[in-house]
Amino acid sequence: MTKPNKGFVSLYISLLTLILIFNGCEDPGSVGNSYIDEPTTVIDTLFLDNIAVENFQGYSGNLQSISIGKYSDQMFGDIQTTGLVRPIRNPNIPDSLNIEGNNFSLKLEIQLDSVNTYGDTLSVSEFSIYEITSLWRGNSYRLDSELTYDEGTEIGSFTIGQEKNIIVDLSDSWKDKYATYLNSDEANIDSLYQYEFHGLAIVPTGNTNKISFPNTSNSRFLILNEGMTDTAAVRLRNWAYNSERTNVPQNAVKTSLHSTIEEMMKIDIPFSQIRDKHQTSNILKAELVLYEDSIGLAQTLPTSHYRPDVNFINIDLATTSQKEFQYQLSEHAFFGFKSQDAPYYKANVTNYLNNLLFGQENNSEILIGLGSTSGILRSTSLYNQSASQQLRPKLIITTIVNEEN
The missing domain is CATH 2.60.120 (Jelly Rolls)
Structure with a gap:
């Protein structure tokens, strides 16, 4: 046997002895076990x-998103949602963008949720936009709140397919009405705006079979000059949606x-x-x-x-x-x-x-x-x-x- 092997055997015997001594000290033995109740x-x-x-009837105003569209769900019934939006009255408009002569165009930019769609994701949904004719407030708006809008005059229309960003042209008549509040110097213009200018309803039409979710942080109105070379973004002041559910299976x-x-x-x-x-x-x-x-x-x-x-x-x-x-x-x-x-x-x-x-x-x-x-x-x-x-x-x-x- 070589010297290295002799050293290894000696080390092994020493370690084994220590382990036996240690185990002997730590083992509680039968005496300790007999006095401890095992929990069950x-x-x-x-x-x-x-x-x-x-x-x-839950709240639907001033949430992170609004719902627009309609869908026939086999489990939860037929759902139709109408979106409501109103722009702020005093947006930050650069000096290069002259709005006093109403020589500008007004558009609505809708940024949809990038992940969620409810319904037939491959379908095309259709919408008409009308002027709201009743007073409403985003913070207190609920699903069943009463709302009226002028279906006789379409302010704009659009479709949603697979795209997530839509820009909608709005009528000159509604743009001119909005401009009267933008350009007014009256002392009580904010109150007049609150009680007279109610915004727009986004109403699903046609064979729409899905509900989309505009993100209210990234959706906005756009003011553009005649050449469309300069743009001002107009944030939403209030937003909400109406929802109606019918034909619910029991x-x-x-x-x-x-x-x-x-x-x-x-x-x-x-x-x-x-x-x-x-x-x-x-x-x-x-x-x-x-x-x-x-x-x-x-x-x-x-x-x-x-x-x-x-x-x-x-x-x-x-x-x-x-x-x-x-x-x-x-x-x-x-x-x-x-x-x-x-x-x-x-x-x-x-x-x-x-x-x-x-x-x-x-x-x-x-x-x-x-x-x-x-x-x-x-x-x-x-x-x-x-x-x-x-x-x-x-x-x-x-x-x-x-x-x-």
């Missing part, structure tokens, strides 16, 4: 039966959710039942599980048709005041998420349930919805208490129980 994890599934549908085992909060699911958590069973339990985790009709959603979309994705749902505690604001525009209590291929949403409601049982929370009603400030129309369908048991909404409660000898 218990998982209970509670199916939720006290479920109802709540309907609201299904007793499913509840629809919409980003417009037209329909939401209300669940009354069975507080007394949970308290009686878990009042002395250590709740490790509580999850709310809601199953989506993913098969139905897929089967009701023909080739080339698309619905904007829904990746999470909002969960709010029920309120008795400012419901539309709470469920659509304010911060939500918690969220339910789904993985890419999962047919259900799962929400961690551990803190809420512990507060309900052991803390100061006394509100056992929660609202499930898709309320959003984006303006993009999104919808999904969840199974309710009338579905088969494996698809019904449920609470999964995980507790720890210490076993006594």
Whole structure:
């Protein structure tokens, strides 16, 4: 045997000895184990039966986008949306652009959302533009707000195919009317503009079968000189959209959710039942599980048709005041998420349930919805208490129980 091999064997024996000594010191042995209770994890599934549908008219003014178009959705009914836009009265106009003699043209530039279209993405949609004849305010506008416009005089028209940026020529008569407010020196011109000049309605026409979403940050009016060599951008002062949904298919085992909060699911958590069973339990985790009709959603979309994705749902505690604001525009209590291929949403409601049982929370009603400030129309369908048991909404409660000898 060579000297290097002898050294390796000596080192191996020394290391083995140290390991045995170390293990002997760390091993708790049978004595320690006999005095420690092993915790037991218990998982209970509670199916939720006290479920109802709540309907609201959500806000649609001054959101991030507006909706224009119409679409016949096999699952969610026939939807028609009309866009409303009004320019600011005092845009920044360069000196090189003379507007006093009305020797300019006025256009509307519409920048569409680059990702989302609702409906037949390969179709061409048609629109007419009319002057609005009633007073409206963007901040308080809702889906069902009353609005009138002059259908007798078309201010402009356009189509949407595959392009994402559209520039629409507007009539000289409407341009001249706008110019009177631009060029006025009256002290009360802002008030007159507010109450007399109401902007434009973008109305879907023809065989339109999709809904598009103009981005309100990048959509604007354009003032151009006669030679179209100089341009002034005119931002939107107010914007909104009207929405009407008809011919909605009814299904007793499913509840629809919409980003417009037209329909939401209300669940009354069975507080007394949970308290009686878990009042002395250590709740490790509580999850709310809601199953989506993913098969139905897929089967009701023909080739080339698309619905904007829904990746999470909002969960709010029920309120008795400012419901539309709470469920659509304010911060939500918690969220339910789904993985890419999962047919259900799962929400961690551990803190809420512990507060309900052991803390100061006394509100056992929660609202499930898709309320959003984006303006993009999104919808999904969840199974309710009338579905088969494996698809019904449920609470999964995980507790720890210490076993006594």
